[in-house]
Amino acid sequence: MKTIKQALGALVLLGGAAVFLNTFAPSDSLNFDPARLSRINTHYTAAIADQQVVGARAVIFQNNKIVYAQNWGYADQENKKPLADDTILHFFSMTKPITSVAVMMLFEEGKFLLHDPIAKYIPELANLQVYDAETGTGNPPVRKAARQPTIHDVLTHRAGFTYGYFDLSPLGDLYRQSNINDPQADLSKFVTDLGKLPLKYDPGTKWHYAVSTDVLGRLVEVVSGQTFGAFLQTRIFDPLNMVDTGFKYDPATADRLAVLYSQSGITEQFGEKGFFARSSGPGHEPAHPQLVMSHGDTGKFESGGSGLLSTTHDYLRFARMLLNGGELDGVRLLAPATVALMRRDHVGDTEPLQRMTSIQLNEGIGFGLGFGVIKDQGLSKLAMPDDSFFWGGAAGTFFWIDPRNELIGMFVAQVVPHRTTLRQDMWGLTYQSILDDRLN
Template identity: 35%
Template sequence: MNVTQKPESQGFSTTRLEVITDWMNRYVEEGKLAGAQAVVARRGQIAYANSVGLSDMENNIPWNDNTLARFYSMTKPVTSVALMMLFEKGLCHLDDPVEWFIPSFKKMRVLRPNAQSIEDTEPATVKPTIRHMLTHMSGLTYDFNGGILGEAYAAAKMDFGPRRGTLESQVDKLAELPLQFTPGARWNYGVSTDVVGRLVEVISGSDLRTFLDEYILGPLAMTDTAFDVPDDKIDRFASLYGRGPDGKIKLLDAASKSVFRAGRTECYSGGGGLMSTAGDYLKFAEMIRQRGAYNGERLLGSRTVDYMTRNHLVGDLADNGQPVFSEISFEGVGFGLGGWVMLDPPKSQMMGSVGDFGWGGMASTVFWVDPVEEMTVLFLTQLAPSSQYPLRKELRTLVHQALVD
């Protein structure tokens, strides 16, 4: 991926942007990351793009522009856009109960306060809605959040993995488990966007893969983005690493043996199933920055994107629940429809602009768009979980210190 315009013409210092390269190299040289890639664009022009290290340490394959990575939860904004495209057609309203489209949600139960077992429940007095799902106010969770419900998710293998069965069967199985709290009561990161993906299927009449291909990935020419990796691209697929007891990285999922190889995917996870490249995802991020349009293709109306990228919580994340997830700070940050919304950079203790919007993934990837600076930033690596190092906060500082105009 080439720089398309001299950084200085976009208000950056070339010397200061190179600090990003030094930072990525330091993580690789210290054995904390196998490889990494960063892209910084302003007003649609790439001011910085670089890759360091390896995508596959075992086979000594360099990370480059064509490297395919697991984007995991960066799938969520894509799925949220898909639902909002149907919303724009008048096919659903955000306050519609989920049960209108997914009947298995008709008899949802909620854990009682101070419940001691997964059976200690009561009927849900508030029906979960599409809005609850888009904002993670639904009462659903993830197994890694722990607690009684998290343990039940783990036991049921409720993670929407590629080989867990169809999205329909997984969502129906999910509905057999209780909610952690009454919908709307607080924010809790969970599998809500997988339910959004199923809603897209029911409302559109197409499976999620087909819908995304036809209405988002195809129009944006995101030719390397899919729910699995075909055999002819497997040599471009990065391996997934974790952190071993000695602090050094260890192999978690070899590219050549990955469950994401083509022909193995049964569940199209709207919450975490996409593989992509930096170049592909940059197109999607730029579509968000340009308020619904990219390269002559309009996916959403500009006001719809404005609506998605505003805070839909009362207050910030810290006002709406216990911090249970490390993607971002909870203080000074809100949540829109599918991603964070920066409310108060000093309060968040992160560099940024009011209104910047984005999200990250379990393998330590992240993107954000900044409407004030007219900027799009993308960072890829493959280290899970994303709580190992403060990569996202550090990258924010590095990007903003390079702005000089």
């Protein structure tokens, strides 16, 4: 029988470019079983054949090395261009953790306190009122807020804002009508328009996924004196050598940019129904231009909530910095104590008003400063261990960091809205492949 070291040292190819690397010291690396790792390829090969997605990539990183990496399908199905290791992807809400890190870098510099009112720095968001159809007055019906939102409220999606894309309520209609995420607007205009809209609930009372992280992008601009994109470039991307990450694609690398897809029939409906549009049949088509313009191609809006283009290589460098407590390759962005603060649950028993994703803030799961966090694995019913933190994006992107086992996992697709369980499947597929009594 082969030893574990011999088995892991083999290069295994299964219907694609699967790579299993044995570069760990036995005392540090977990025991990944090659046969069980091959289940990842089997699963996602079938998903491509079933037309669940056009293309996908999965990466497992543990103990400072890539353990598994594989691509499936196309970055551009019309031109038969395979999805590659260096394909530039629309990461959507995986932008949010990067924005949150930018905010906490400025927090470390003493630029603000987390309990400061957001209006102290963004006066356009002063004196916000709450939409209330029962007790409010005027058109729309509003009432006085119990208190105004703080920076901490904004970081934790408890400020009272919403997302027009995901909200079918009358307030969601107002968000869509106001076009506050206009791809040709800048962040100054965005907060001006947002300040004219009422809140959905009193700040601090509910958890509700919202445009909050876009507000944080404007906060970075105000307190740093730089545009949001310039701050990210000079303070995060350049130091971490994230060479393919930004809000605009580089014409020199445009041939590596993935086409953003939707399920058949959704593109025609998206302008009217947004993320509530439903597929009319199998297959995929290029996504609505509004989605493409809003997320990295031709728009001006530097969305801290969803705007970045990146590669899995670049994003892995960002995730490694967090796993290392704020440092990578001798470059420190945050102190370990700050990363620990971000990883803690900050919402407690806050009522989740909206459960728009498959990763609900229910029992066992909380929310930190930019990430979901696993508080109790048993209650969460997820494969990720306690203390893991994670987030994903609307096109099927997802990453998680498991500090107990020094592991990072990532799955990416490019179909929006994303309605498969493929990214969730990656959690179980990863941990079932580890045959090690030391797994925490």
